Amino acid sequence: LANAKYEDVEHTVQGINYFKTKAKHIIELAKMVDERYNGEPPKTLVELQTLPGVGYKTANVFLNDLYHSNQGIAVDTHVSRVAKSYGLTKETDPTKIAHDLEKLYPKDDWYKVNSLFVLYGRYILKAKKPDWEKVVLKEYLVI
Template structure:
């Protein structure tokens, strides 16, 4: 139980193969219909559930349809429009600033380079990767969210601890053609099975190749080993 494969490349290949079978339809769960909506939704999703974001943006996207709308918005009113989103006051400021920058520097359009995207308020590499992949069909890297960070370490795909280092490390071992889907597969598995506090190792399709298996940890409690 819980025995990792001999090499990291072999471990990646096995994890991908099993998760592709388990989650054949895994994809982004945010609702959007254009690049601006995608950018806004991803900014709002930081430390907030996609479900909650989708609830809020259903009305938000009817009221704000262009970058000019966000640029011209009253920040307090915009904050009220996204109330219920974590850090809604800060994110209202981000959205207004993003609108202003898009209007001033990009003719109101969402840019298609990592540097231009990460220059926007509230946009880090994770957000930029999502926008590039799903808005522009450009895959420059791997989106590392909380699920990807947790599962990639538990599964022995990386020993790095920061999102930037995890992304770089995974890019070295994951085939480029799988960079985008790896994120969706790990997110799907993290939500369905590999919970942060109580992973369901008994029903996990990766249990026998997972070095962090809780089942092994229960056997090794005397040695002080833990699954997390």
Template sequence: MERNKKEYAVRIIKILEEDYGHVKCALNFSSPFELLTAAILSAQCTDERVNKVTENLFKRYKSVEDYANADILELENYIKSAGFFRNKGKNIIKSAQMVINKYNGDVPQTMEELLELSGVARKTANVVLVSAFGKSEGIAVDTHVIRIANLLELTEYDDPVKIEKDLMKIVPKKYWINFSFMIQTLGRRICKARNPVHVFCSLNKICPLLQK
């Protein structure tokens, strides 16, 4: 491990940019509220599964008003395969109602306001801010980022909020938007939780796990 974690973090980023610098949000959406909905559904669910769910969901519900007035049982039926569908269904409807009642139907564009919505934690808020509005108020920390940030010894925590704080200290702000995308893509394609493909990992020469 290099002594200067900021330099180490930038080195990681520069290497990843060669392979994953072009990647964007893996969730499919055509409006900020669709992204918010997909991000809520993505909790403890793969993006691939969420995209399958939203393919039909977004055909049925076209506007924020559609979600706000949705029949909970019907909505649950659409999102069932995403897991935890009862809580997610309630959160989607409540968030839609709040967006209408408090923000005139527009998804808010600040971390503070997004965190007031049902089912929205910092990871979800970061995803919406970055991919819907091009804003970076933090670093989205999902299961891939949790696992790989620990493997790379960028943090020693398992808690997403503490990990985000660690990463925000060492990752320059200009990279906050792309950092999560690149780490997540690395996690999906190469550095998998099960059977990681070390030989094809662009970080294999500096990864602490492989240097031991």
């Protein structure tokens, strides 16, 4: 990818949000990984976040999925909604939400928190029309 044409990468990722920026970041990231890490992606949260387009969420998803390394909880819109709905955080910044959740759950379970909250938020506690029949622990909702 370090030598890929921008147009080719853009065409490949055009179905996702912000695809033009992401295409640029993918090429820059690939070049940096080649130059700094001999083609092997870094294995730490700090190093990953120095790469273009990689923040706390992306770095944690990468580490959890590729290396099975729990270094933090990845927070997307679904995780954020579920955490706020149950009063687990009052924060709006994803990194601060992650830190709040990380205080509540054992480190060994962090990767599960992301997966479960994403699925629960995507299919049950949906933003526009929650499936109230399937929502659990309604008495703890603060929404």
